Amino acid sequence: MPELPDVEIFRRYAEEHALNQEIKKVSIEDDKIAATSPQTISESLRDRQLKKAERIGKYLFLPTERQSVLVMHFGMTGWLEYQKHEKSQYTKASLNFSNGYHLCFVNPRKLGRLHITDNIQEFCRYMEIGPDALAIGEGDFIQKMKKKRGMLKSALMDQSFLSGLGNIYSDEILFQAGLHPKTRISRLNEAHIGHLFSRMKEVLSLAIEHRANPDNMPDHFIIPHRKEGSICPSCGGEVQKDKLSGRGYYFCPRCQAGEEE
DNA sequence: GTCTTTGTTGGCAC
DNA sequence: AGTGCCAACAAAGA
Structure with missing residues (x-):
């Protein structure tokens, strides 16, 4: 599912629901999807807020008010869910906000990845991500x-x-x-x-x-x-x-x- | 049980 | 160096 249009829909979804709320807890249910160590991901996000939702190619970038940026890639099958109680079956990571809601990274086939970076430009250069198909002139x-x-x-x-x-x-x-x-x-x-x-x-x-x-x-x-x-x-x-x-x-x-x- | 699937990566060949 | 192909990863559905 997740090619550019899908990730753009996820970006809008995150922008609508997940910004400007304190993250109280970060759960990584499966270390396999953590490209950055689970500890670093948790420490970078705890007590912070997501301030923006940006997309380049199939990557979703969620910068906090500090240096850290949460980066998501969904692999072959995956999506976001923002919900209060039950987490769906294939939730591999979730951010628990102070209002009690969770932003869930759902990823049945475990081919998606979460990263933390402090510089989106550098991340793209390092990962060799070319110009975005929708943004290129x-x-x-x-x-x-x-x-x-x-x-x-x-x-x-x-x-x-x-x-x-x-x-x-x-x-x-x-x-x-x-x-x-x-x-x-x-x-x-x-x-x-x-x-x-x-x-x-x-x-x-x-x-x-x-x-x-x-x-x-x-x-x-x-x-x-x-x-x-x-x-x-x-x-x-x-x-x-x-x-x-x-x-x-x-x-x-x-x-x-x-x-x- | 077999084959296929919307992504990425590393190895090999040319 | 650039390009093409394959296997591997993982799990679900036909």
């Missing part, structure tokens, strides 16, 4: 693309190149742009890249407007049709499945013509 995007080689889908999903897109939304963007996922970037001209840029922005904005809910995406999206043999919402042809680096992806061979391999 067209000029930068075109410049970077011109220097990149290999296959288009791989580039869009390369977090050090551009951050925020995963398997699902890269499929959607390529479908909307009418480009085959295995298109060689070197075969694209500046007009192609500019068009890809606007489709990327459009897909991300629309996804966020629809609260990143996959069951509630626009009719012209391919996301609801990510099934083999499903019907392409644009041409009525058949959606196909293929693999790239061991990962399944979906596309419409008619709308996304281009070199195979």
